[in-house]
Amino acid sequence: MINQIMFNAYETFAEFNQTDLAGLFLYPAHIWEGFIPLVLFGLFSIVTLSTFFSQQRLSGKGDFFVSFAVAGFFTSIVAFSMTLVEGLINTYTLITTFIIAIIGVVLLFVSKSNE
DSSP states (O other): OOOOOOOOSSOOHHHHOOOSHHHHHHHHHHHOTTHHHHHHHHHHHHHHHHHHHHHHHHHSOOOHHHHHHHHHHHHHHHHHHHTTSTTSSOHHHHHHHHHHHHHHHHHHHHHHHOO
């Protein structure tokens, strides 16, 4: 008879031993370090597109650079608040969100000076 080998390539949620709300975000971030940047990118994309299309619907003209700057600051605030949970976000991701927010402001000022 062939012995069956059970192989777990990753730690299960039951073994992770954190069942609170923070554990729901810490577990995927513990398994794959790209989870939190993916969540932040999704949040950034949703805020950018929703503010752009709401501007377009309300005023008839949408400004992408304004939406980009707003989404950059919003994502930076969310990323900064993620530092309250220990081990959730790394410093590289936090600095990247701040750089994207600064790039959004620079693009906004450069685009407004051309008009």
